[in-house]
Amino acid sequence: MVVCGDDALAHRLAAELRGVYGEQVTLVVPSAQRTVRPPVVGRARAVSAALLDRVVGAAVSLGAAGGANGGGNGGGNGGGDAAGRQERLMEAVEPTEVVLADAGVERAAALALVYDDDETNIRAALTARRLNPRLPLVLRLYNRRLGQHIEELLDQAAALATGEDTGDASTTVLSDADTAAPALAAAAVAGTTKVVQTEGLLLRAVEQPPVRGQQTAPGLATLALLSPPGGGTPGAEGGDERGPELLPDTAAVRQAAGQCGRVVLEQVAYAGDGTSAPVAGARRGIGGVVPPLGSLFSRRLRWSLAGLAGCVLALAVALWLVTGVHLLGALYLTLLDLFAINDPAVGASTGRQVLQLLSGLVGLLLLPVLLAAVLEGLGTFRSASALRKPPRGLSGHVVLLGLGKIGTRVLTRLRELDVPVVCVEAGAEARGLATARRLRVPVVLGDVTQEGVLESAKIHRAAALLAVTSSDTTNLEAVLYARGIRPDLRTVLRLYDDDFATAVYRTLRAAHPHARTRSRSVSHLSAPAFAAAMLGRQILGAIPVERRVLLFAAVDVAGHPQLEGRTVGEAFRAGSWRVLALDAAASAEQPAEPDAAEPRTSGLVWDLPETYVLRPRDRVILAATRRGIAELLGRRGRAGVQRT
Incomplete structure (x- = not known):
């Protein structure tokens, strides 16, 4: 190599x-x-x-x-x-x-x-x-x-x-950015945030807390058993710091029930054309040609228009009661008075004259409101030349620091998941500013290490902080400063060196035990996908489980004795790999077993029976550890013989 x-x-x-x-x-x-x-x-x-x-x-x-x-x-x-x-x-x-x-x-x-x-x-x-x-x-x-x-x-x-x-x-x-962005975005969102996204397929890994008496986890499969709260190996007493147990078998899942959390795989359906826009809460008004009505006008302007409309209705009802005219006719006369195109009520009753004067006054108030609406509407359609500011009442959002190569991909992933985001960028020429404008994401320009910048991004009401700038010290300083404002804030920071990321993760976890902290190295997240691609495997994505990584790959059954001719149950190897689905579009025919699930819109057959025999012409989607992929490729044995 x-x-x-x-x-x-x-x-x-x-x-x-x-x-x-x-x-x-x-x-x-x-x-x-x-x-x-x-x-x-x-x-x-x-x-x-x-x-x-x-x-x-x-x-x-x-x-x-x-x-x-x-x-x-x-x-x-x-x-x-x-x-x-x-x-x-x-x-x-x-x-x-x-x-x-x-x-x-x-x-x-x-x-x-x-x-x-x-x-x-x-x-x-x-x-x-x-x-x-x-x-x-x-x-x-x-x-x-x-x-x-x-x-x-x-x-x-x-x-x-x-x-x-x-x-x-x-x-x-x-792309290292595309490979690492799902994991970084997943770590910033609570619970159901670890996502592998490819064309026609969206998988989501959900962390479930330990539940007493729960024998099986809902979802497609149990991917991992998390480390117990006291540290050690799941399902073992007095374990060491080996971390989570990946791809456990049924006995291990049953033994660890109620003792440690688990990572369960779920599927999220795609939109009709099979593009990368997930159906679940996806992309409301993001990147469209015509923005939604709520984004055209500010809240203050909308309340002003609503107040004026209420005044017009009140005047119309009053005119109906005073003059006895039909209600629709009273509304028509009120609008004529409002726009000053009706004849003066000379010789009419005093009540009619007073209502006409009030309608004219409301019309004068309506003119500046209409002008403001026009200016705001034009400003919204021309928002490509300006950056949005964080709304005054924004809360529960993710603060994203850095709009470089990694930050831009993470921003796109977060918005595809419909997560509200506020970006913070130091330079006005960052490559991700155009993406932020297109997605209509608020941006705060300023040095994150300066006091007041994170406050402008509403960090005190944010759900998480995601620091992905190119400087390790900047990311660490921003996280520490944010923790000073909110000790329980969920933080995710990108660090260049993997050892440094591990040390920071352990220290922050010890200093703030009640807050969720994740430190990620982009090279650590991307290298498994690049290595597996060099060995001839189509890697769909990677999901981090604590400090370990699970790979998802599309594999042709032909040429793999560990899969070919074996049933799904026989092909499963705990801790190495597990067959998740059958690619029906790539296979010659559908599974012959009557119990097999019907093909989904993505062309994948889930919930394969344990007795289904994998044929050479089949193509399967499997989850595997890095060493499992290596063994499945058949290279570790040959390399070991050469070294010996």
Whole structure:
């Protein structure tokens, strides 16, 4: 595997491929990135290699003491080769043709280009496709529309170069922002907030508190058992800090009933055309051409118009009672008096004359109100040139700090879930301001570290604070300042270093035990999806469960002995993977069992019977851990044999 990048995602991806999948990795980074501290998985791997070297060194010393110097030297070289096969580090400013050739793309199993610049990734991908037309490519691109065209272009170039439509030369375009945004947005919303969203499918993970006597959880499946309140492993007494139990079996769920919470999977239906707009409370008046009537006029103006309409009705009723005219006729005469187009009531009764004067006075009051309505309406339609301010009575919203690459994607996810948001951005040229205008989201411009900025975003009435700026210190300072205002505020902060994120999470959880705190590293959330894509799997998304990650993938049954020819019950492996649904559109026919559920609008068959036999032509949706995906791919065993 060849990984080229210039930030923490490259190191995390290389560590994921080495530590989880046991792959040989060539990492190409700029020279300045050599000093970057490797992530946790990489350091754990380095510690294991160091221990191996110590053991080999001890064997060499014993061999030398016994007079077998040649054998000792041979053993030392062998140990060095075993450790060196796992990662090869190269330094290069840009992934040029010479650099890619030296990295071995002509004989590599896959290439990942995860530079922060889209143009650099595209240029390197075109070069790599020319060097090796059959090479599977994984690109990191922020521009999703451009990514679709690049994916088609690279696959077409591979087909023309090889002269055949081969499935090996596949191109996968991913975005770390799109991969991490659902998890970040999910952590900011209470309860039912962990969402995996793809075309035609929306899955939601719901955290349920422990309930005594509850044997089965409602929903599609139980994904995980959360850590007990006192820490330790679910279902075990005196457990350690290993965290939650992912993909438990029925016995484990029954044993942990009432002791710890669980994560249950639910499905949310899509709108009629199958787009990414969920039906559940989705997108009311977001991004439409004509805004709703309530957003055209302010509350004060609406109350003024309502008051004037009440005055007109009162005058019409009074005229009806005084003159005895029909009620509709009295309303017509009142409107004529209101607009000053009726004849003066000369010679009429005193009551009629007084009502005409009052109607004229109401008409004078109506003119400035109508002018204000016109100006506000025009201002609303021209809101693309101005930012909205937080409404005075806003409460229960999410305060989002930062409208950069990650913040823009998180904002879109939150609005798709119909969560009210107030954004805070320091720069007036941030890329996400246009999205905020389009979605009609209030924005506060200012430095979040300055006093009064979070107060302007109504932080004291907010439901959660989501800090996703590019500065770790800014995110941490904003969270600490917000906690000073509201100690029970739910906070989610994005941190660059995964170790730092873990330390901050534990410290804030200990300092504020009654508040919910989540710290997320984007590279930690994105690397599993990139790694699995390099291994040829269509990853639908990832859901964090405490400090661990569950992957959702679409897998063809053919070629997988763990799935092919087995029933759904036999294919389930606790702690590794679980079949959730059958893609009926990709399969040749519907399940033969009469108990199988009917296909939904998304083309997925849920609640498959345990006796349904998976056929080679089937395509299934499954949830898996990172090690489960690695084992299902069949690579860990081969890598282990090579290392041995």
